[in-house]
Amino acid sequence: MRCNEVKRSLSAYFxxxxxxxxxxxxxxxxxxxxxxxxxxxxxxxxHGLMESFPVLEAGPYFEAQVIEKIExxxxxxxxxxxxxxxxxxxxxxxxxxxxxFKYQPGQNEPAQSYASLDTYLQxxxxxxxxxxxxxxxxxITAISSTGETAR
Amino acid sequence: xxxxxxxxxxxxxxxxxDVSAFSELVKRYERYILNLVYRTLGYSExxxxxAQETFIKAYNNIKKFREESxxxxxxxxxxxxxxxxxxxSKSHKEENLEDGVWLTIPQNSYYDPEETAERMExxxxxxxxxxxxxxxxxxxxxLRELEDLSYEEISKMLNIPIGTVExxxxxxxxxxxxxxxxxxxxxxxxxxxxx
Numbered sequence: 001m002r003c004n005e006v007k008r009s010l011s012a013y014f015x016x017x018x019x020x021x022x023x024x025x026x027x028x029x030x031x032x033x034x035x036x037x038x039x040x041x042x043x044x045x046x047h048g049l050m051e052s053f054p055v056l057e058a059g060p061y062f063e064a065q066v067i068e069k070i071e072x073x074x075x076x077x078x079x080x081x082x083x084x085x086x087x088x089x090x091x092x093x094x095x096x097x098x099x100x101f102k103y104q105p106g107q108n109e110p111a112q113s114y115a116s117l118d119t120y121l122q123x124x125x126x127x128x129x130x131x132x133x134x135x136x137x138x139x140i141t142a143i144s145s146t147g148e149t150a151r
Numbered sequence: 152x153x154x155x156x157x158x159x160x161x162x163x164x165x166x167x168x169d170v171s172a173f174s175e176l177v178k179r180y181e182r183y184i185l186n187l188v189y190r191t192l193g194y195s196e197x198x199x200x201x202a203q204e205t206f207i208k209a210y211n212n213i214k215k216f217r218e219e220s221x222x223x224x225x226x227x228x229x230x231x232x233x234x235x236x237x238x239x240s241k242s243h244k245e246e247n248l249e250d251g252v253w254l255t256i257p258q259n260s261y262y263d264p265e266e267t268a269e270r271m272e273x274x275x276x277x278x279x280x281x282x283x284x285x286x287x288x289x290x291x292x293x294l295r296e297l298e299d300l301s302y303e304e305i306s307k308m309l310n311i312p313i314g315t316v317e318x319x320x321x322x323x324x325x326x327x328x329x330x331x332x333x334x335x336x337x338x339x340x341x342x343x344x345x346x
Contacts, residue, residue, distance in 0.1 A: 045331075054275070057182065
């Protein structure tokens with residue numbers, strides 16, 4: 001193998017990442033080539049210097065802080081979920097209220113002025129009667145003629 | 152209280168929402184992740200925050216962790232991605248070592264204040280040299296030299312071809328060779344003076 005080729009591969013050789021065949025060829029070459037052997041020593045030196053790379057310690061509260069943040073976030077999520085449910089129920093309740101009471105008989109009709117109380121009562125009975133009695137005309141006639149409900 | 156359960160059990164429990172099991176996982180990996188982040192970033196100021204964020208993100212995504220893969224690799228991937236986000240959001244300059252995380256000096260056979268100061272100076276030079284590498288070279292170099300991952304593991308973690316891993320490590324070493332050529336470790340100076 002030629003020096004150029006060897007030098008390019010020394011990094012992978014040092015890491016043991018070459019094929020066995022190539023490893024053996026380079027090993028042989030290094031026996032006789034000072035230049036390449038010197039290159040390898042420089043790579044070994046860099047590796048050795050990394051042992052002196054500063055090491056950090058996680059302070060004594062590291063883990064506790066992580067857990068605290070996790071629990072705070074999950075409380076926040078539960079709170080927001082609770083809030084959404086509460087608003088949902090409230091809106092649902094309001095909607096239910098409107099549907100139930102908005103469509104009662106007579107309440108949607110615009111206010112009218114009545115000539116007399118009698119006329120008003122007559123109209124009221126007739127309207128209620130239509131709802132209550134459904135399609136039974138007999139009952140409606142009986143109600144309007146007598147002014148009171150007849151059973 | 153120290154828990155002794157094997158990692159697989161802790162992970163299963165954490166998936167069910169057992170925060171206490173997850174906290175044991177944090178204890179086991181905090182130093183590892185903190186230093187991975189520190190070395191990948193090149194400075195210590197944000198290292199603790201990002202390391203903590205790594206674990207929080209891991210907890211939120213633990214259900215996605217497939218048990219056939221290595222937990223440490225999965226955590227490392229999250230950490231490195233967060234470092235990448237940090238690079239993009241902040242145009243960082245060289246930071247000095249800060250308080251907030253604690254610095255450990257590798258064990259000496261004896262304690263000598265002058266030697267300790269020298270060691271710290273050497274460490275700082277090494278840290279600066281690695282920090283000065285371009286981000287893409289540094290990440291790969293750190294994973295190989297400091298985390299001892301194979302080219303294949305690095306390739307999978309960073310989603311790059313093995314050939315690229317090899318070439319980046321080579322280039323990182325060439326750069327560091329120049330940057331650190333005049334740095335002499337305490338041992339080397341001692342050797343020279345004995346000759």
